[in-house]
Amino acid sequence: MSGKSTSIPIKPLAKEFDKGIAVGKYPVVDLRLSEEAEYSHRHDYHFFILQEKGIFHLEIDFEKHQVKKPSVIYIAPNQVHRVIKGENVELCLLAINNENMHPEYLKLLQEISPTKPLPLDSKQLSLISQTFLLCINLFEERESKLYQSSLKDSCNTLISLFLAQYLERSKQADTLSRFDFVTRAFKLALEQHFVKDKQPAGYAQKLNISVSYLNECVKNTTGFSVSYHIQQRVILEAKRLLFYSSKSVKEIAAELGYEDYAYFSRLFNKATGMTALTFRNKNRD
Structure with a gap:
């Protein structure tokens, strides 16, 4: 590009x-x-x-x-x-x-x-x-x-x-379950804190509930665990930076809160099925 x-x-x-x-x-x-x-x-x-x-x-x-x-x-x-x-x-x-x-x-x-x-x-x-x-x-x-x-x-x-x-086209407020409300609150917190907080425990603490209950709510509502949503939000931001910026993979890893560059590379590969550099090159104009 x-x-x-x-x-x-x-x-x-x-x-x-x-x-x-x-x-x-x-x-x-x-x-x-x-x-x-x-x-x-x-x-x-x-x-x-x-x-x-x-x-x-x-x-x-x-x-x-x-x-x-x-x-x-x-x-x-x-x-x-x-x-x-x-x-x-x-x-x-x-x-x-x-x-x-x-x-x-x-x-x-x-x-x-x-x-x-x-x-x-x-x-x-x-x-x-x-x-x-x-x-x-x-x-x-x-x-x-x-x-x-x-x-x-x-x-x-x-x-x-x-x-x-x-x-x-979505659930009305009066039909939302307790699980729905907790999931919404988690997603709002995730958007604000995904760079610094990568563990479910941090979000459970912010919402004043247990980790197991947070996982139960999120999985019941979305079909996926809290850890999955955290990972997907990080990967989305990584994709944005890889595609729309000239920062190195190591710089992007650091910006997203990963001091261990190798760990971030493995995480990206596992989540997307390709390396970060392959993703960047594949999407380059």
Whole structure:
């Protein structure tokens, strides 16, 4: 792959969007002309996409998606992604930082991430399209005395509509078991601590439960052990760094909390079926 950096590129909002919100409607050709869209990168903000028509091809954390129907797409700040191509696509886009998001919505997004594109029926498409149009119109009314507050409120309404689509396809809060709640809490803790904490005991302590009960909850809910999820989160970050940065395997191992470079190499090989260097070379453009 050409143009590798020493770390995964993080694209901040442009300076003209210093209030932490950007919203607009674009044909996909505009994205194809942007190197930011074509090359793998990640943002320091939340990205909400409404595909109104066309066929959209994108890649999120090594998984390719071909979106053929009107759909909503959510990309979290930590996810590496790129636009592959679009065919007669029209997109509405919202980029928003943590500070402008309703705390409850931010928490729910953390719980449901990572997500995949979700198709919409005509009624859902109409409602979300109209709300996007409202946000776009308010975004352009920069001279309004209530500009920031009205824009923020309307964008959070839009986010709630995105969340509703994802939540409808997952278990409702009133049907979640104790196992589900513990698993959600574990996954949130894992995202925050996977570099420093590689043992189930550390997460059990954070949740004030026993290791055996944590394992029981997570395995009952997901089919996999706590150790498996810890390993998979580490391997995902290793893949990101191998693919999108020029750091050596030894440097990546250290960054992910492994002083024993040989142990990390064996772990990666066992988890992926190939060495770290083979993975890097295989995915190089």
